Amino acid sequence: NQLTILYINDYHGHITPFKAHFKDKHTVGGMARIATIVKTVREENGDSRTPTLFLCAGDVLQGTPMSTIFKGEPDIICLNKMGLNAMVLGNHEFDYGQENLNKLRKLADFPILGANVVSEKEKVPIATSFITRNIRGIHIHILGLVTDETPITTHPKNVKSLVFLDPITTAKEVLTELDREGITIALTHLGYEMDKKLAESTEGIDIIIGGHSHTKLDEPEMVNNIIICQAYEYGEYVGRLDLDIDKGKIAGYEGELIPVTEDVKEDSVIKEIVDEYAAKLDTKLKEVIGTAVTPLNGKREDVRNKETNLGDLIADVMRTMAKADIAFMNAGGIRASIDEGEITIEDILTVLPFGGDLVTMKLNGSEILQIVRHYAKLEPGSGGFLQVSGIALEIKNKEITALGIGTKQIELNKLYTVATNDFLAAGGDGYTTFKNGRDYIDTGLVISDILIDFIKTIKEIDVKIDGRIKTD
Secondary structure (H helix, E strand, O other): OEEEEEEEOOOOOOOOOEOOOOOOOOOEOOHHHHHHHHHHHHHHHHHOOOOEEEEEOOOOOOOOHHHHHHOOHHHHHHHHHHOOOEEEOOHHHHOOOHHHHHHHHHHOOOOEEOOOEEEOOOOOEOOEOEEEEEEOOEEEEEEEEEOOOHHHHOOHHHHOOEEEOOHHHHHHHHHOOOOOOOEEEEEEEOOHHHHHHHHHHOOOOOEEEOOOOOOEOOOOEEEOOEEEEOEOOOOOEEEEEEEEEEOOEEEEEEEEEEEOEOOOOOOHHHHHHHHHHHHHHHHHOOOEEEEEOOOEOOOHHHHOOOOOHHHHHHHHHHHHHHOOOEEEEEHHHOOOOEOOEEEEHHHHHHHOOOOOEEEEEEEEHHHHHHHHHHHHOOOOOOOOOEEEEOEEEEEEOOEEEEEEEOOEEOOOOOEEEEEEEHHHHOOHHHOHHHHHOEEEEEEEEEHHHHHHHHHHHHOEEOOOOOOOEEEO
16 A cells, blocks of 8 residues: 655745745745645545545744734635645644634644643643544554643743643653554654654654754655654645555655745635635735834834834833843844834834744853944944844944943843844844854744734833933
């Protein structure tokens, strides 16, 4: 017998085609193109009576205006139409709260798995732990495991009364419940390194279809005789794993990543759904979320050369959300001002068009000093000019003449929690010191989404600069 497994992971609301880089001429991804790939493989396999599984390794939500506005509804509707066989919860499935997640679970025609997410009170899984299927004589178990980092990558209110157990310990317990007949697939949202640890620490798993780390495995990897797969991010690829089955066990395999490019025709049924929600999105972007009592200054000539009230607002929201000591936001990521009066979602997405994930790390005072020294030496108008929170500094003649964190002078050996975006964290704008960060966490929370939620809560935004940045 043969079996084909198709898989996607971490596509984060990218149901419409997009440019992988803003300079690209062509688009990639899009749910309608993915649907065509899945449909084509199923039809080809149907001729040879080869069964096809289609799996999703989590993080359907978070990362696009479509996801922000509709909170996963169009994604689940599309996946229903595409015949998804199973999905595992990703940490970002919790970002819009448990009520929204429960709505999506009811909407889904497929099982959503998560063996190690349990209610704090009853200590039982809130989602299905595993499913068992017999497909044309092949006995298949699919076990779902979720990262236990979830409580620190989403707002605490989103996981209230939930406990995320150690996924490897949970896997070992669940595996004892499964018969050893057939094939066992761990559908995980743990990340590549944890998938390898899972493979090294357990017996009884045959295949790991993973997500969370956005790892591009062009070909499956073998660890401890367990096949590990992951298909990068944002639906740029559909993973394919073809198995030869002999006496219920894997006798051979081969795999690849199928690029989702403009060469792939869009499935008409899925495209109609996507287009309908895209039209609704245009209307939703006009939604008023608050009021600017005073103009919020994001002018290029100002935000790249001095403290502005919009820069303060963004950095303060980042620091508060991350519960950090300090926050840094590169001015090049702030692309517009907001006039006095009504604030719409479109206004925020115009100010912060690049999105960018909120990340946290630990840096010592000496490393923070290196960062602000680099900052001080930038030429006027550089996109690397930093808007800051939790820190006060004075720059004269391109040198740091005063630096404080909170109400105290910086301590060079002390570790501080720093919030920034994933661009700076990767060394963007020449800030290579960020790459030395310890305890790095990518929350996956998009900074524009955080700002939208903050404005919705506060309603009236009245921000004045407070002198945290002084330049000559």
